Amino acid sequence: MGPPPPPRPTVGKFAFIVKRLLAGLLVLSTLVVSIFLLFWYGPRSPVQGLCEQRTNNRCTADFRAQLEENFGYNNPMLSELGKYVAGIFTGRDIQLGANTFVECSAPCLGLSYRTFVPAFDELVRRLPATISLAVGAAVIILLVGVTSGVLAARRRGTVADKALVSATLLMSSIPYVLFALLVYLYLNVINEVFPEAGYTPLTENPVAWLSGLLLPWLALGFYNSTQYTRFSRGAMIDALSEDYIRTARAKGLSSRTVTFKHGLRSALVPIVTIFGIDFAFLLAGTIFTEIIFGINGIGRWGLEAIQIEDFPVVQTTVLFGAIVVIVANIVVDILYGVLDPRVRIS
Amino acid sequence: MTLPQAEVQTQSTEPPGAPQSAPKAIAGKSPTRIAFDRLRRDWLAMASLLVVLVFAVIAVFAGAIANLFGVSLETPLASERINLISQLPLEGPPFGGFDPEHPFGVAPRVGTDNLAVWLYGARTSMIIAASAAVLSTVVGVIVGLLAGYLGGVVDRVLMFVTDLFLTIPFLLAALALAPILSDRFGTDPQRLGEIQFYSVIAVLTLFGWMTMARLIRGEVLSLREREFVQAARAIGVPTHRILRKEILPNLVAPIVVAFSLALPAYVAAEAGLSYLGIGVVDRPSWGQTVAGAVQWFDVYPQYLWQPVIGIVLLVIALNLLGDAIRDALDPKTRR
Numbered sequence: 001m002g003p004p005p006p007p008r009p010t011v012g013k014f015a016f017i018v019k020r021l022l023a024g025l026l027v028l029s030t031l032v033v034s035i036f037l038l039f040w041y042g043p044r045s046p047v048q049g050l051c052e053q054r055t056n057n058r059c060t061a062d063f064r065a066q067l068e069e070n071f072g073y074n075n076p077m078l079s080e081l082g083k084y085v086a087g088i089f090t091g092r093d094i095q096l097g098a099n100t101f102v103e104c105s106a107p108c109l110g111l112s113y114r115t116f117v118p119a120f121d122e123l124v125r126r127l128p129a130t131i132s133l134a135v136g137a138a139v140i141i142l143l144v145g146v147t148s149g150v151l152a153a154r155r156r157g158t159v160a161d162k163a164l165v166s167a168t169l170l171m172s173s174i175p176y177v178l179f180a181l182l183v184y185l186y187l188n189v190i191n192e193v194f195p196e197a198g199y200t201p202l203t204e205n206p207v208a209w210l211s212g213l214l215l216p217w218l219a220l221g222f223y224n225s226t227q228y229t230r231f232s233r234g235a236m237i238d239a240l241s242e243d244y245i246r247t248a249r250a251k252g253l254s255s256r257t258v259t260f261k262h263g264l265r266s267a268l269v270p271i272v273t274i275f276g277i278d279f280a281f282l283l284a285g286t287i288f289t290e291i292i293f294g295i296n297g298i299g300r301w302g303l304e305a306i307q308i309e310d311f312p313v314v315q316t317t318v319l320f321g322a323i324v325v326i327v328a329n330i331v332v333d334i335l336y337g338v339l340d341p342r343v344r345i346s
Numbered sequence: 347m348t349l350p351q352a353e354v355q356t357q358s359t360e361p362p363g364a365p366q367s368a369p370k371a372i373a374g375k376s377p378t379r380i381a382f383d384r385l386r387r388d389w390l391a392m393a394s395l396l397v398v399l400v401f402a403v404i405a406v407f408a409g410a411i412a413n414l415f416g417v418s419l420e421t422p423l424a425s426e427r428i429n430l431i432s433q434l435p436l437e438g439p440p441f442g443g444f445d446p447e448h449p450f451g452v453a454p455r456v457g458t459d460n461l462a463v464w465l466y467g468a469r470t471s472m473i474i475a476a477s478a479a480v481l482s483t484v485v486g487v488i489v490g491l492l493a494g495y496l497g498g499v500v501d502r503v504l505m506f507v508t509d510l511f512l513t514i515p516f517l518l519a520a521l522a523l524a525p526i527l528s529d530r531f532g533t534d535p536q537r538l539g540e541i542q543f544y545s546v547i548a549v550l551t552l553f554g555w556m557t558m559a560r561l562i563r564g565e566v567l568s569l570r571e572r573e574f575v576q577a578a579r580a581i582g583v584p585t586h587r588i589l590r591k592e593i594l595p596n597l598v599a600p601i602v603v604a605f606s607l608a609l610p611a612y613v614a615a616e617a618g619l620s621y622l623g624i625g626v627v628d629r630p631s632w633g634q635t636v637a638g639a640v641q642w643f644d645v646y647p648q649y650l651w652q653p654v655i656g657i658v659l660l661v662i663a664l665n666l667l668g669d670a671i672r673d674a675l676d677p678k679t680r681r
Contacts, residue, residue, distance in 0.1 A: 027510055034510075042526035044533075169669075173662040175614035177621050178636070178654050185643050185650075284515040288618065299517070303622060306521050309529075314522045321515040329513070 049309025110312030140221025145228025280328030391670030490562025539628020
């Protein structure tokens with residue numbers, strides 16, 4: 001096919017990033033609008049939950065109509081969508097009663113029907129719990145998954161390798177909710193190996209933070225590490241069969257140097273990119289873990305909001321989850337081009 | 347598939363009545379035949395298949411099996427079976443021995459028979475998983491076929507929608523959708539349970555079709571450039587006929603594999619939704635029992651273990667079977 005093409009100018013990479021960001025923005029705005037529409041047209045009355053809440057479950061049609069009027073559900077959909085989107089950028093005042101207004105500063109995602117606190121403020125308040133959970137689990141996933149994968153790849157074909165792979169397959173066949181539940185019941189309730197499951201802010205008491213999160217970290221981390229064992233084993237086997245590995249061995253480098261300095265570095269590229277997306281999903285929804293171990297994070301907040309039809313909160317959690325995943329996708333796409341020089345960005 | 351066989355027949359120089367030699371008999375096997383033979387030799391696959399079939403029989407004949415054991419979902423009066431103070435069963439587990447009237451014991455507080463609930467729970471799980479798998483396969487195949495074959499704007503729009511759905515975390519979306527669906531369609535309180543049942547299937551389908559769509563699209567992209575498709579296009583075969591008669595038959599293997607691996611995922615997802623309290627309400631389900639059994643676990647662990655074993659056994663068997671089917675259909679993994 002003739003001489004190899006000349007190296008692409010850096011403008012190409014920059015244009016790619018801009019293009020990727022624009023595409024992400026398009027997905028994001030589509031999501032904001034469709035989630036708004038879902039909650040606008042979806043329920044029979046979007047304020048039913050609020051009405052029950054304010055009247056101790058004796059919601060009358062009159063009061064509900066009053067609330068619908070106050071919250072603007074009688075106005076045209078487009079003008080309310082406009083207000084919602086504008087509120088995200090500039091903030092707005094939301095009318096609660098006849099003369100009561102609540103200030104909802106930017107980015108305003110509506111008021112919680114339960115507490116009448118802006119949903120975004122509550123989201124920020126609960127974020128540290130979810131982030132703590134996700135980061136700790138991520139560390140375990142990477143440490144356990146990649147280490148065992150590399151070890152299995154080095155001992156490829158042995159009994160230990162086969163046993164490890166079958167064990168991970170079996171473990172990932174168990175539904176996570178059951179796994180986490182049994183871990184919780186046996187190690188916290190029955191045997192009290194980890195007696196204090198729960199979340200304490202790191203700034204408040206670092207020891208309690210650590211001891212409370214240890215069990216959820218282990219459950220979430222070990223369960224999700226299984227796919228990384230298999231994945232990094234495969235990536236490592238691919239990397240170790242490359243020619244430059246043979247060259248490195250021929251130069252007389254030690255097996256350890258070859259495996260970790262030459263092999264692992266290239267095997268890590270696909271692992272890191274997949275991990276980026278998985279980490280986003282950890283941030284977006286560790287609902288089971290939060291419910292089972294009693295951690296007041298975003299997933300649990302969403303579930304509690306569902307039970308009392310607190311739709312602005314539900315809307316906020318879904319939106320948050322989707323945004324995290326979109327951002328992670330963009331970051332991973334860009335990083336992949338940076339990390340792997342073989343990738344031709346198109 | 348007819349072409350290779352025809353070749354084999356023309357090459358055959360033996361008279362019709364003569365015994366066929368072994369290599370030629372193998373050469374005449376269709377790919378499906380080979381896959382079935384490989385599957386039959388795989389003892390792990392056969393064991394998994396047996397487990398799955400047993401569960402299928404349980405699901406279909408739940409009522410008859412319950413009658414066989416003399417158990418039913420109805421409880422005459424909870425106080426006949428339940429100690430009203432501790433709310434635990436009077437006979438059978440956790441404290442008593444085996445109670446022949448209730449082989450799995452009875453549930454705490456309400457006193458329903460555990461075996462009956464378990465049997466009907468198997469039915470619920472499998473109906474939901476199977477319907478969701480079938481529906482999401484149909485949706486995914488249609489989207490993938492259209493996007494891959496038509497290309498252009500259709501492809502771009504369909505893939506945009508697919509990626510959009512992939513960015514929404516499933517559980518959060520299910521949490522948001524399930525109550526809206528049951529609120530919107532559950533106007534009649536008597537039919538609310540039924541509506542909830544269908545809304546679970548709808549939610550699982552709505553967020554489960556994307557992987558199939560992407561898989562099929564990828565396959566179609568390469569298939570549509572093949573000679574036999576181009577030939578069909580050249581002689582003016584209409585698009586829908588090309589899709590049905592030329593492309594779809596070549597997608598059977600990936601569809602079967604993806605379908606068989608989707609089934610266990612749906613069984614697990616249904617259990618998870620029920621555990622969160624947004625699953626079915628009008629009929630027993632394993633996830634529901636799990637959610638209810640947690641608070642009794644320290645005194646009555648058997649009550650939790652029954653549905654857990656059901657789910658885990660079914661999911662593992664389905665997963666192993668799916669893996670085996672994939673290996674059997676893949677010509678590259680000859681063992």
